[in-house]
Amino acid sequence: MKKVNILKPVLVxxxxxxxxxKKFFNDLGAFVINIIASPxxxxxxxxxxxxxxxxxxxxxxxEGDIRGQTDSERLRKTHADVVQINTLTECHLDAxxxxxxxxxxxxxxxxxxxENVGNLVCPAxxxxxxxxxxxxxSTPEGDDKPIKYPLLFHLAAVVVVNKSDLxxxxxxxxTHAKDNIEKENKRARVFTVSxxxxxxxxxxxxxxxxxxxxxxxxxx
Amino acid sequence: MxxxxxxxxxxxxxxxxxxxxxxxxxxxxxxxxxxxxGFSADSINFYFDYLKEGTSCQDAxxxxxxxxIAIRCRSCNRESTIEEPMLICPLCNAVDIELLTGREFLxxxxxxx
Numbered sequence: 001m002k003k004v005n006i007l008k009p010v011l012v013x014x015x016x017x018x019x020x021x022k023k024f025f026n027d028l029g030a031f032v033i034n035i036i037a038s039p040x041x042x043x044x045x046x047x048x049x050x051x052x053x054x055x056x057x058x059x060x061x062x063e064g065d066i067r068g069q070t071d072s073e074r075l076r077k078t079h080a081d082v083v084q085i086n087t088l089t090e091c092h093l094d095a096x097x098x099x100x101x102x103x104x105x106x107x108x109x110x111x112x113x114x115e116n117v118g119n120l121v122c123p124a125x126x127x128x129x130x131x132x133x134x135x136x137x138s139t140p141e142g143d144d145k146p147i148k149y150p151l152l153f154h155l156a157a158v159v160v161v162n163k164s165d166l167x168x169x170x171x172x173x174x175t176h177a178k179d180n181i182e183k184e185n186k187r188a189r190v191f192t193v194s195x196x197x198x199x200x201x202x203x204x205x206x207x208x209x210x211x212x213x214x215x216x217x218x219x220x
Numbered sequence: 221m222x223x224x225x226x227x228x229x230x231x232x233x234x235x236x237x238x239x240x241x242x243x244x245x246x247x248x249x250x251x252x253x254x255x256x257x258g259f260s261a262d263s264i265n266f267y268f269d270y271l272k273e274g275t276s277c278q279d280a281x282x283x284x285x286x287x288x289i290a291i292r293c294r295s296c297n298r299e300s301t302i303e304e305p306m307l308i309c310p311l312c313n314a315v316d317i318e319l320l321t322g323r324e325f326l327x328x329x330x331x332x333x
Contacts, residue, residue, distance in 0.1 A: 001332065006326075013232070013233075151305070186315050
């Protein structure tokens with residue numbers, strides 16, 4: 001029997017495919033955000049608000065769901081284009097699923113929002129070619145979630161605390177949430193918003209706008 | 221749940237590496253898993269038993285090596301190993317932490333003939 005050293009990441013193929021996707025997105029000049037949250041945290045509602053803010057930008061949403069088109073149907077009422085991926089069994093989007101829809105992207109976009117499958121665990125492990133990950137934590141879920149799902153909060157550049165309108169009714173302390181996020185990721189930017197009322201979206205979208213502009217300048 | 225696709229990637233990688241190295245059969249896969257990943261050895265073994273059938277990994281077993289979470293504190297500049305994936309310096313309690321190890325998920329080596 002022989003032993004040979006391999007020293008290769010198991011997800012090496014996904015990583016390589018994610019790099020190719022990233023090159024495709026960079027050539028388009030599109031800023032790509034991988035949006036990850038639990039089911040019901042308000043991913044689609046946050047996306048609707050972001051689309052509303054960027055009324056002059058060309059936006060594509062890549063919508064990931066295990067089944068169904070309900071989020072796509074909602075988002076098609078906005079000025080954004082939408083591509084649906086149904087993963088059927090998989091609990092996350094991976095770089096190969098994204099690669100399959102790239103041929104459908106035939107025009108340039110300023111922003112590509114990827115709504116991952118609702119899940120705080122698996123989507124964190126799979127790069128898809130994004131510029132950064134944006135995690136959403138909604139107030140009814142509890143302020144301890146960053147400690148329970150450390151990897152996502154460790155990797156997310158931005159954490160959006162959503163459903164601030166429910167703060168008077170739920171047991172969620174924003175300061176505790178921020179402390180818990182800091183324990184996983186000192187450098188994460190945290191924004192507290194309500195997709196229901198629109199509160200808090202100006203600071204978030206101003207921050208995103210700088211990133212989008214930076215990417216455009218890099219391309220030009 | 222994501223261990224199915226992850227284990228599929230593992231089996232595919234091992235089959236490719238067996239071919240490249242002229243192995244007809246793999247008997248052992250030495251796999252390193254960092255403590256700051258979401259992968260479970262039990263789930264990987266569960267799917268592995270199903271996915272290895274009829275491949276060069278059919279007679280293989282996986283030997284798991286856990287990689288600890290090692291950090292460097294940007295505040296006090298000292299290195300430590302921590303048990304839980306909560307990035308706080310055990311020496312000075314600061315939270316500005318650089319992760320040194322713990323995110324590994326790699327095939328270190330394969331044994332076969």
